[in-house]
Amino acid sequence: MRIVLVGPPGAGKGTQAQFIASHLSIPKISTGDIFRTNVNQGTELGREARAFMDRGDLVPDTVTIAMVRDRLSEGDAADGFLLDGFPRTLHQAKVLDEILDEMGDKLDVVLELVVDDDEVVRRLSGRRTCRQCGRVWHLDFDPPKVDGICDQCIGELFQRDDDREETIRHRLEVYAEQTAPLIDFYADQGNLVGLDATGPVEDVTERAIGALRRFGG
Ligand code: ADP
Ligand code: AMP
Secondary structure, rough: EEEEEEOOOOOOOHHHHHHHHHHHOOEEHHHHHHHHHHHHOOOHHHHHHHHHHOOOOOOHHHHHHHHHHHOOOOHOOOOOEEEOOOOOOOOHHHHHHHHHHHHHOOOOEEEEEEOOHHHHHHHHHHHEEEEEOOEEOOOOEEEEOOEOOOOOOOEEEEEEEOOHHHHHHHHHHHHHHHHHHHHHHHHHHHOOEEEEEEOOHHHHHHHHHHHHHHHOO
16 A cells, blocks of 8 residues: 555654554655654765754755655565655645656555644653654653663664754644645545544554555555
8 A cells, every 4th residue: 555644743643654554564654764864874865954854844845855756766665655754745745646656656545643733742742762763652641661761672762853842833833834735635636534643542543544444455
């Protein structure tokens, strides 16, 4: 299946992506993760992206699209993928359709994770991420057994620079202005499924997998 996860920052896209992708045996492609890896490794791409990310702005389309085009051409994405955090602008969405069209493919389903702004702020301000394996935790909602240490790989947990309250508010504005228009775009294409993303992580995963099953997943 070719799936896009859309929703505001903190909706739980990364959290759900790891479970859904492993359930369907498809790669999870997170543009945020790819950018962060490049920032950490000090690559040219990382240098280009860093200032935008720190401010909570979107990295320019040209840079982001080139990166995704490359990633989708890798062998593991040939039979399906789950995109987390891409597309985030109408232009990205239109170019994604073109890229898939060139490959003779199309998106099967766009899952929109629906949560309100207050919940997003609660989720993002308590988010902690593993430096080693990238697993996402939450101080209150999904805490690791040992403070500051990932249960999965005993890596160190850190708070993302863009998860400070001020940047979170700005990212929500950016979402409303630049990304929310995708909802109508995909609704018009007929492949949008809105999903209540509140409640325990496992319940959301169950709802997501149930919705995907209706699309053949
Ligand atoms: P996104 O990828 O959409 O930005 P994440 O998956 O990183 O969001 O989730 C943001 C934070 O919210 C993380 O700390 C995660 O542990 C927590 N979280 C995710 N899903 C839920 C949920 N259903 N209930 C409570 N907290 C959640
Ligand atoms: P995320 O991990 O999805 O919250 O993304 C973190 C940051 O990476 C965003 O705030 C943007 O600066 C950048 N980013 C991730 N995906 C995209 C995208 N599709 N388009 C532009 N910028 C992106």
